[in-house]
Amino acid sequence: MPDNRSHFDGARVLADLNALRDFGAYKTGVHKPTFSEPHMRSLEWLVQRLPEAGLTAAIDGIGNVLGTATKSGPKLLAGSHLESQNYAGWLDGPLGVVYALEAARVINPDPNLNGAVEVAAWCDEEGHFGSFLGSRSYVGGVTDDDIDAARDRNSGRTMREALTDVGLAGRARAQAERGRHIGYIEAHIEQGESLESSGLGIGIVTSIVGIWQYRISFSGEQNHAGTTRMDVRKDAGVALTRFCVAIEDRFPRLCGPRTVWTTGHIALDPGAPSIIPGRAEMLFQIRDDDPDVIDRLEDLLRSMAAEVSAQGRCSVTVERIRTGAPAMMDATFQDAIEAASLAFAGGRSVRMPSGAGHDAQILATIMPAGMLFVPSIGGISHHWTENTGDADIITGAQVFVEACRHLLVK
Ligand SMILES: [Zn+2]
DSSP: OOOOOOOOOHHHHHHHHHHHHHTTEETTEEOOOTTSHHHHHHHHHHHHHGGGGTEEEEEOTTSOEEEEEOOSSOEEEEEEOOOOSTTBOSSTTHHHHHHHHHHHHHHTTOTTSOSEEEEEEOTTTTOSSSSSHHHHHHTTOOOHHHHHHOBOTTTOOBHHHHHHHTTOTTOOOOOOOTTSEEEEEEEEEOSSSHHHHHTOSEEEEEEEOEEEEEEEEEEOOOEETTTSOGGGOOOHHHHHHHHHHHHHHHHHHHOOTTOEEEEEEEEEESOOTTEEOSEEEEEEEEEESOHHHHHHHHHHHHHHHHHHHHTSSOEEEEEEEEOOOOEEOOHHHHHHHHHHHHHHSTTOEEEEEESSOOHHHHHTTTSOEEEEEEOOGGGOOSSTTOOOOHHHHHHHHHHHHHHHHHHHHO
């Protein structure tokens, strides 16, 4: 039998990433919305590569690519996504897919290693049509009605039309086979600056934070902006802006070390220059991986609202409109990534939560999951200048392959 063992090849990893960058190239980044021509060419490219790793691959009925192995032994699922945000970076998604491909190419032909890496590219992680539709479909969380309702957020094209246009209509959607995989591992660029600013090479993800969202409504009295004296006004807009400032003052005393919060939207009603706003509304988001921290902050929000209401000018209501579910990464996976970082990144690693959402949080609902980050230059992502140094890309790939090997042989 020929020895077709393959060794880790950093130049091959860079070449693959650059090949994917050529599809939909935009400046130094890419423009690859879900089901666009460059996205579909990227999926086809992956389908053609996967047999090199002993995997049989196809695109399923929602645009997921899954490469499956016939090799015996434990199976580890690895992947990320290939579409991009509009006019965005070349590594957000493809990095994790190419790392998974490289791990499969190195590990699967190795006759001394029992088990295989199976590779996935999840469709629409970037949410052009919905929220994690590809990975959620795989874990059984998407119905045909959900697909009927999904539309491209930019063009309005329905997902059904898009699937027909790209030739995927009528194909079955791949479903996770329970018990098949020992877990799921995903690599991604950090999309923040903490690794780079600390001179570290690898982030070992401990959790993917949950997102809690609130609608905070202020009710005062609409009136004439010229004739209503300042001391009798019930200005809902002023109450709202004071509330925003009070959050900045009071949250730091009760938050956790990595809690982040954002007022992303403010609306004044009626919103005209000569009218005192009678109503105002803000959309407010908190991200953390600890529900106890969220409970404390939510209690604080409600007591702040009660204080404002008690002053008598405006009443405030706090309504939770989205409840987060943080995804905890498996301890065995974290340890495997740490051991691999010791071997190939000089131990320059840190355990950290992910403030951004990833497909791993969906896979974590049905199997153990782990993630590793590589540094993002300047912390920039979702922009065409997004980049990571070649040396960091190669180190990250080597750590990823070693972590996969670790998980399969343990
Ligand atoms: Zn991504």
